[in-house]
Amino acid sequence: MSILIVAEHDNTALNDATRAAVTAAKAIGGDVDVLVAGSDAGDIAKAVSGIEGVSKVLHADGKAFAKPTAEAMEALILPLMDKYDVLMAVASTMGKNFAPRIAAKLDVMQISEISAVESADTFVRPIYAGNAMMKVQSTDAKKVVTIRPTTFEKAGDGGTASVETIEAPSGPFKSEFVSEELSKSDRPELTAAKIVISGGRGMQSGDNFVLLDKIADQLNAAVGASRAAVDAGYVPNDYQVGQTGKVVAPELYIAVGISGAIQHLAGMKDSKIIVAINKDEDAPIFSVADYGLVADLFNALPELEAELTKIGL
Amino acid sequence: MKILVPVKRVVDYNVKVRVKPDQSGVDLANVKMSMNPFCEIAVEEAVRMKEKGGVDEIIVVSIGPQQAQETIRTALAMGADRGILIQTNEPVEPLAVAKLLAKIVAEEGPELVILGKQAIDDDSNQTGQMLAALLDWPQATFASEVAIANGKANVTREIDGGLQTISVEMPAIITTDLRLNEPRYASLPNIMKAKRKPIDAKTPEDFGVDIAPRLKVLGVTAPPKREAGIKVESVAELVDKLKNKEGVI
Numbered sequence: 001m002s003i004l005i006v007a008e009h010d011n012t013a014l015n016d017a018t019r020a021a022v023t024a025a026k027a028i029g030g031d032v033d034v035l036v037a038g039s040d041a042g043d044i045a046k047a048v049s050g051i052e053g054v055s056k057v058l059h060a061d062g063k064a065f066a067k068p069t070a071e072a073m074e075a076l077i078l079p080l081m082d083k084y085d086v087l088m089a090v091a092s093t094m095g096k097n098f099a100p101r102i103a104a105k106l107d108v109m110q111i112s113e114i115s116a117v118e119s120a121d122t123f124v125r126p127i128y129a130g131n132a133m134m135k136v137q138s139t140d141a142k143k144v145v146t147i148r149p150t151t152f153e154k155a156g157d158g159g160t161a162s163v164e165t166i167e168a169p170s171g172p173f174k175s176e177f178v179s180e181e182l183s184k185s186d187r188p189e190l191t192a193a194k195i196v197i198s199g200g201r202g203m204q205s206g207d208n209f210v211l212l213d214k215i216a217d218q219l220n221a222a223v224g225a226s227r228a229a230v231d232a233g234y235v236p237n238d239y240q241v242g243q244t245g246k247v248v249a250p251e252l253y254i255a256v257g258i259s260g261a262i263q264h265l266a267g268m269k270d271s272k273i274i275v276a277i278n279k280d281e282d283a284p285i286f287s288v289a290d291y292g293l294v295a296d297l298f299n300a301l302p303e304l305e306a307e308l309t310k311i312g313l
Numbered sequence: 314m315k316i317l318v319p320v321k322r323v324v325d326y327n328v329k330v331r332v333k334p335d336q337s338g339v340d341l342a343n344v345k346m347s348m349n350p351f352c353e354i355a356v357e358e359a360v361r362m363k364e365k366g367g368v369d370e371i372i373v374v375s376i377g378p379q380q381a382q383e384t385i386r387t388a389l390a391m392g393a394d395r396g397i398l399i400q401t402n403e404p405v406e407p408l409a410v411a412k413l414l415a416k417i418v419a420e421e422g423p424e425l426v427i428l429g430k431q432a433i434d435d436d437s438n439q440t441g442q443m444l445a446a447l448l449d450w451p452q453a454t455f456a457s458e459v460a461i462a463n464g465k466a467n468v469t470r471e472i473d474g475g476l477q478t479i480s481v482e483m484p485a486i487i488t489t490d491l492r493l494n495e496p497r498y499a500s501l502p503n504i505m506k507a508k509r510k511p512i513d514a515k516t517p518e519d520f521g522v523d524i525a526p527r528l529k530v531l532g533v534t535a536p537p538k539r540e541a542g543i544k545v546e547s548v549a550e551l552v553d554k555l556k557n558k559e560g561v562i
Contacts, residue, residue, distance in 0.1 A: 069479060070442065090362075093472040097454050097518065100407070100442035109408045109527035112437045122531065127435050128330045132339055134435075174451035175481040178467065182475035189474050195561070214391055219562060235369040237492040243433055244324055244350050244491060252561040269539055273559050275551065281544075290542035293551055303548040307409045311556060 001030025001120060004058075004084040006077065007097075008092055009036065009044045010067060017090040017149035019156070022053050024147045026155070027117035032054045034161075037076055037168065039066035045163050052158040062168030069178060071173040073098035074263070078105050080166075081142065090145040099146050108140035115151040125177040129266035131242040150249050150270075161233055190241070193222035195252045196271070198241050199234070200264075202257020202278065202297055206234040211301040212256060217313040218305065224248065226255075226264045242267035257297045260285030277301075315370045315424040316359045318393065319414055320352040320378050322384040323434040336518040336532040339434075347383045351429025353391075354489040357496040358459065360392035361425050369460075371395045374417055376410055378402050382512060389507035390499035396512035401524065404551035405517075411443035416520040418448060423484070425466070430455050430488040451481035457492040 004026045008015035018034070025032040033056045036045040045059035052141040058080070060291040064072045074113060077098070081087060087093030087102060091113040103110035115133070118122040123145065124135045152312070190196065197212050209223065216223045224246070241248055253271035260276070260283055268274070269288055274312070276289035279296045286292040293300060319362035324330055325347040330339045348356075359371045373388040374382040374397040385396035399413055418426065433437035446453035453459075457476065460467045461483070469478045471490045499507070517524045545551045555562045 022509065030324070067477070070445070070454070093455060093470075096438050097442065097452075100439035100445040101452070103439070104408060104411060104443035104446035104545065107408075109406050110437070110439050111528065112439060125410055125436075126536070127533070128324070129433065129436065130536055131330050132332050132533050133536050134533045137529040138527065139529060141451050174485075175453070175479050178478040178480050180472075180475065180477045191473065240491065252555065252559075261327070263326050270536075273555070273561050274539075274542075275555070286544070287541045288539045291551055291554055292544045293548065294544060295548075300548055307552040308562070309550050311552065311562075313336065313562065 001086065002084050003028060003030055003032050003086040003088055004080060005032060006089045006095065007034050007036045007044065007048055008094060009038060009041065011038045011041045011044065014044050014047045015090070016154050018048065019094060019154035020149040020152035021088055021090055021147050022051055022155035023152045024114070025086070026053050027121050028086060030085070030205065033058060035060065035077065035080070036066045036243055037073065039063055043060040043184065049161040049163050050157045050159055051155050053155050054159045054161040057161050057163045058166050059163055060168035062065070062170055064171050064173065065168055067176060067177040069173055070101050071175050072169065072171065075169040076103050076104065076248060077102055077213045081106060086143045086145060088145050088147065090149050095146050097296040098124055099144055103144035106142050106144065108142050108227045109138070110144040110146065111136060111138060112146050113148045113149050114145055114221065130270060131245060131266055137150055142203070145268060155203050187216055188220065188222050190222040190224055190246050191248055193250055195219045195221035196224050196248050196250045196268070197221050197254040197256065197270070198224035198226060198258060199229055199256050200258030201228040201232055203229060203234055209235055214305050215301065218308045226258045226261070228261070255285050256301065257287070259283045260288065315372065315423040316362065316368055316369050316425045317372050317374065317418060317419060317421060318352070318355050318359050318388065319374050319410070319428050319440070320384050320388050321429070321432045322346050322375065322381045323349045323432050326350055326433055329386045330531050331556045332535045336534055337448065338530070338533050346380065347434050348387050349429050349432045351431060351433070351489050353493070353496040355427040355493045356391050356393060357428050358489060361494065362461070362516065363392065371419055372397065372423065374399065374414065376401065376405050376413055382533055385512055386507050387499065389412070389510045390504045391497060392503070395510055397515060398512055399515045399517060401517050401545070403524060405524050406527060406528065407439035407443055407528050408527065409436045409522060410440050411447055412522045413517060413520055414440070414444050415447040416522065425483065425485060425487065427489065428488045430490055441486050445486040450484055450486050452486040453481050454488040455490040456487050457490050459487060459493070
């Protein structure tokens with residue numbers, strides 16, 4: 001068995017999700033090679049070569065791979081798949097974009113966002129936004145797999161893999177990168193944050209989200225919202241945590257003024273610790289919360305801010 | 314320009330799904346079904362493009378059981394022009410769906426296919442990308458804004474950490490993300506009108522596509538259940554628990 005992982009990075013730093021992929025690949029078994037496709041990404045290739053369990057690093061460098069499109073990734077990866085049995089990518093917006101394209105070209109059915117490896121051909125993946133877990137066995141000769149990085153341990157350093165430079169196709173491709181606008185917030189990104197604090201319809205207005213912002217700053221947390229709060233126009237759609245929004249699994253999730261509709265629970269119930277603050281003691285959110293506080297959020301939030309200040313946050 | 318919009322009938326997003334005791338799947342008996350929310354956004358986007366002008370026809374296609382016709386009717390009531398139902402009671406995986414759609418594209422010749430980025434039942438997020446690969450068309454996935462001019466689509470995409478804009482040559486595949494638009498509710502007159510719009514009935518065999526699954530489902534189980542915890546009396550107690558007991562702050 002030989003496995004090719006596609007490294008996740010932004011040309012300056014290696015994303016830890018790549019290390020989770022190495023762990024998942026090792027569970028499948030066999031040689032684990034990692035492709036680093038980028039622009040001036042030599043340092044990334046070097047970092048990957050140091051990950052324990054990596055046999056070889058393939059480094060493809062070119063302008064088209066600074067912000068690669070799915071078409072560019074296909075041109076690079078598809079020819080490599082003659083030599084590999086498994087293509088593994090992270091279920092990020094990057095991996096989700098190119099992996100199915102390659103699966104279709106190989107005429108194989110991709111196994112998306114696996115949360116566990118049972119054997120070389122059998123995997124577990126969440127369906128219905130995590131409300132059910134499906135165990136599937138692939139009957140395809142080659143496999144294309146994306147992994148949910150939060151469910152695999154991150155492989156550490158200690159490897160001494162060789163780095164082989166391979167040619168990067170230069171295009172032109174039928175799609176072209178134009179521009180990028182990354183959130184400049186000092187706060188962590190919703191899906192990567194260790195702590196998330198979300199507001200629901202109970203916040204009553206978009207202006208009141210400033211109450212959450214203050215606490216988010218103290219905790220270095222990301223701010224989210226329920227669909228009800230988004231639908232009411234309090235905050236933009238990209239705040240949405242839930243089945244039709246983002247799925248998060250932070251160490252601490254604080255739900256404020258959120259009743260706990262199924263659609264919201266689907267997006268956050270894998271969080272390690274869940275705190276619910278709601279004035280309705282019968283709110284369904286309390287049935288999944290580790291700690292529930294029945295209180296008016298307009299009293300509780302300023303108190304929380306003050307208590308956090310007291311402990312030096 | 315013709316636009317093709319594939320739509321999927323799925324369990325309504327408000328339904329709490331239950332796993333069958335024999336682990337063969339999710340219980341779909343007597344469960345409310347609706348159009349996949351991301352597909353609704355795709356239909357809405359196509360209809361808005363048509364309202365702006367330059368779009369001659371919106372064709373909606375669904376692959377599934379007889380009842381998927383209702384999902385097509387919903388799209389027709391929103392403003393699509395005609396429907397195609399590829400009827401099958403078998404589960405159809407994204408790869409097979411993409412192969413069927415590729416055949417429809419060859420027959421109908423749309424310049425744009427707009428799909429939901431994923432269906433909220435199996436959460437695969439593959440069909441659009443696979444269709445793009447099979448057609449050798451460019452793809453713009455997870456779209457939050459689409460502007461078409463001079464044979465190109467400028468698409469703003471929702472990526473981890475922000476937004477990215479790419480330019481793709483037409484014909485192209487676009488998959489929708491949540492922020493692209495807010496789908497309309499069909500008005501009663503439009504619902505009535507939709508009943509008279511044509512829906513072609515087909516089967517996978519008509520297209521010569523083998524839909525046999527490549528993935529064998531060995532079992533579907535419920536995720537580990539979360540137990541309700543404790544109620545705290547005050548904010549101070551909460552902070553104390555989070556800091557000293559759980560160590561998460």
